[in-house]
Amino acid sequence: MTDHPTSPRKILDAAMQALAADLAQETGQEGAICTGWVVVSEWSTPDGQMWCARYWAEHTPAWRRAGLLHEGLYGKWDDEGG
Numbered sequence: 229m230t231d232h233p234t235s236p237r238k239i240l241d242a243a244m245q246a247l248a249a250d251l252a253q254e255t256g257q258e259g260a261i262c263t264g265w266v267v268v269s270e271w272s273t274p275d276g277q278m279w280c281a282r283y284w285a286e287h288t289p290a291w292r293r294a295g296l297l298h299e300g301l302y303g304k305w306d307d308e309g310g
Contacts, residue, residue, distance in 0.1 A: 240267055240283050264288055266296040 248262035266284045284293050 236283055237286060240265070241285060244285070264292055264296060266293055266300070268297070268300075 244262050244265045248260065252258055252260040264285050266282065266288070269281050269283075270278060271281060272278045282293075282297075284296075
């Protein structure tokens with residue numbers, strides 16, 4: 229991945245920081261910051277070829293990426309889905 233200003237990682241990082249600010253306000257956890265993130269996305273070409281891509285915050289070690297993905301799959305989720 230490149231460090232171009234419009235690279236997927238930079239765009240996702242900005243979106244995650246904005247989401248973190250909204251969630252902090254919504255949950256009453258003012259001052260909370262997003263300390264790590266992982267995104268898994270599914271893609272499809274016009275001819276129907278599909279694949280998945282994974283993105284994560286810059287400088288995220290492999291153990292943290294794996295832990296976030298594991299929690300997303302196997303962690304307990306409340307009725308709100310989070």
